[in-house]
Amino acid sequence: MQITSVGHAGFHIQTDAGSILCDPWVNPTYFASWVPFPDNSELDWKSLGQCDYLYVSHLHRDHFDERNLRENVSKDATVLLPDYPVPDLRRELEKLGFTKFVETEDSVKTTVTNDKGSLDVMIIALRAPADGPIGDSGLLVSDGETTVFNMNDARPIDLDVIDEAFGHVDVHLLQYSGAIWYPMVYDIPRKSKANFAAQKRQRGMDRARSYIEQVGATWVVPSAGPPMFLDEDLFYLNDIGNDETSIFPDQETFLEQMTIHGTDDGERHRGLMMVSGSTADFTGSTLDQIEHPYPPADVFGENKGPYLERMKEKFAPIIAADKATWASAEGEPLLQPLRELFEPIMAQSDLICDGIGYAVGLVMGDQTVVLDFPNRIVREPKEGEGKYRYGFRIDPALVRTVVENHEPDWVNTIFLSTRFTTWRIGGYNEYLYTFFKCLTDERIAYADGWFSEAHDDAASITKDGWEIQRRCPHLKADLGKFGVIEGEKLTCNLHGWQWDLPTGRCLTSKGHELRAERLDS
Template sequence: MSTESALGPAVSVGPEHEPTCLPAPGAIRHLGHAGFVVAHAGLSLLIDPWFHPAFLGAWFPFPDNRELLPDVLAGDHDLLYLSHLHEDHFDERVLERLDRGITVVLPRYRSRSLVKRMSALGFHDQVVLGHRESFTPAPDLTLTMFLDTSHKEDSGLLVDLAGYRFLDLNDCNTPLSELPGDIDLLSAQFSGAMWYPNAYAYPQETQRKKTAEVRSDLFDTLVRKVRLTGARAYLPSAGPPVFLDPELARFNDRDETIFPLWDAFADDFAAACPRVRVIETAPGDDLAAPTGPVALLRTEAYLSAYRDRREGEWRAWAMRESEPVSPAELDAYLARLQSWNKRFLGDWRKDVRLTSDGSSWSVRLGRIAGDIVFEEEPVDPAYTIEVPQRVLRAIVDGAVGWEEALLSMRLGLARDPDVFDLTLMSLLRYGEHPAQTMQMVRERESAANGESIERCGVRMQRFCPHAGEDLAHADIAAGVLECPRHHWKWRLDTGECVSGGTVPLRVEPVPVERAGPDVSDG
């Protein structure tokens, strides 16, 4: 069996890259989750401050960091960087209390949704950067933006402090081939931030197997990022959250979900990246003198006290009054969503069952189905979505999107066959921002006619048809290619997707007399 890997050697930094010392005291302060305050060159940069519950009152920062909020609000910040619109990075209750004169550094997304939201909040001094574009607010301080260059709207920031390079990737997946190198400190996600598989209705053993696979994939992706950036130190960040609502308490099981603590990965990481220093912090830690993990914070007693302190906040969602969504309202909402995404949907169709507090509808989506059909009994639905009426009302009224609702873990899902439908989930997640689904259309067209690479005697599309990862960094074993981002797999002889979804990969054999060196051979 032939095996090829584009991952590189197991040691993440060479002998010429001895671990460097951390920045000067006070230079970088961790606020918890993906939040930081960076002080340098007489300026203060505030990054992704998150303190209040997110996603329908479901997610809370872990550990509790609320005691830092007064200092953050009172701080004389010159710059504010917000990576994306997810509520565990975009805490509107904090932003509303910040000085509107602050200079806001934002990623340039196709939808302009982040720029518009900040403008609506009164932040008009904006520096909007595209992928790999830089801004130098002071001679010894340079900020460089890195985007997920696919249809997803995520970003990371490289902060250069007079040569000390801090890369804050949070939960952004910049293509591996686009990552910067020579990084002193990498801050990146290790825990999951997705509803799959724990929100799906799987038998217990199946759920455990799928959860283990996702956790393994998360770890693999992290190791690749560490090695490719040459990071000398790594800070586990951007998760996991904690679920204080007792109805969601099962997602606090660190062994059975994709929301583990760093302990679960620490030994394997030390083996995979033996020369990379791991910096574990508590909220408020100065990175020059981190306190490290605090065992007390991981106990049930700590969680119970945290739940009591925030009871008013996690109960607030359940106390909201809302009128049930009528079939006519749902019909109009879904018709509007489809009308905004006609080119994206093409001739796709899907039968979906929606259940909500005792009501059940069969919804036929897709252009060739004509009008949306509501039936008393579902007709062999491929997807079933269980959504509480209170959540459905918020979605139909535009208060939240499906993305936020799914991340809340307040929805239940099932699919038969158990195959991911990229079009359906993209319609729900991105349909309110057609700029994103139009980018997916362009990605499809690029897959058919775009840039190619040659590997193992096969010419294939360079970028993954699922989420745009550069397949020059994909592993190939026994004729099967595995994307390094979400670990979808394709047969190289046919392009058939054999794991992950149903989207094929464009492949064609390279004649022996024309075959050149494998792209991974440099």
């Protein structure tokens, strides 16, 4: 099996039974904020696109590159489709001209066959509203000799199915770096922001190392790492000089973490550096050879800053051209368009609106619009209303653009761009961001139903002197594997949520109480 990194979470997997192109992202996205790191724009995308199978893990724009899929990927390719409850991914691929689909069943191994031979594949599909834009997934592929798990930035909660279906994994491709706007965009003191960022950075790498231990692959390739932020306004977000307060550590940093924490022990889990264009040949768990298009040191360490400066100059006209496509910041007041967008969704989502529980302010230039979730309306501010518990300051050009484009997901457009600021009083509100992901009838109906289902808290585990429910109240992760107890605080490393054990109170968001009891010593 030959595995080629095509940038970020993207890989080309070549086998005797055919090739699979995974998550081929190349064009700047999220309002031109994100660019693949290292640069992959000069790869031979026409050749890479002549694949037998296409796998797009989910609809986030750093995985689903509409332009690249339309222009460069063969429409004769068979799509390996995750088992999602809402068929948005299939619909978007059909719009681009793809007609051949293998509809997989979540976490069930299947065999795909063409005139070249057969491959065993399995897609682990995540279905919670918090997973991507209504879904995220990871792909397992075996050619009978080598097994690869392309986890990209999925966060599966049950990895036992891998061993049951495939046995030993030879190569593990996984995310380890941030893909979020917290805490950089928050209106909080600089020192607090730095502390929160350092915690977020370390939790992300801790989670990745937990997955490495659970999967138990021979080779680990850190992927789906940081993008490049090449717009002058966002350049500060790049991690230059191994900044411990950046949530975007790079591949070199994570490989160092594997060594420091003993995850890379030289035998069981060996970290492998791959950059855009690197090609590695495997026979089972044996790495036969690896070739890089240039020495990886050219883009890391002391060379990273100069490299990013060169990339900033290279991509400046591309970013400028993208900005020219945005809607004008000027125009009619946004109150009525936002009423038409949000109020029908509010009317369908009692559980989510009640979960938000308060009015949210949208400050767009000189306009402020209030999303009044308790009353299910969008309105103007009331006199003397004051500062809202949760609020966003967003360039009206971005809001007008997503409204005009009928975007169903502000998280996957505005928020991941980091081109906004926000504030909140109190904890993170998962219901609010779920609402912004679900701006269609179908999405909001699914999300409301998902939250209405009771979480499984019947099974218990004992850990560090406590008996606690086995499943995380957030997204049902196994706390026996992902839970970390420090004193009287429990952290679930899957998403970094925390609980006070004596009371069971969630410290991250309201609701989501945990059942916990101290054991007698």
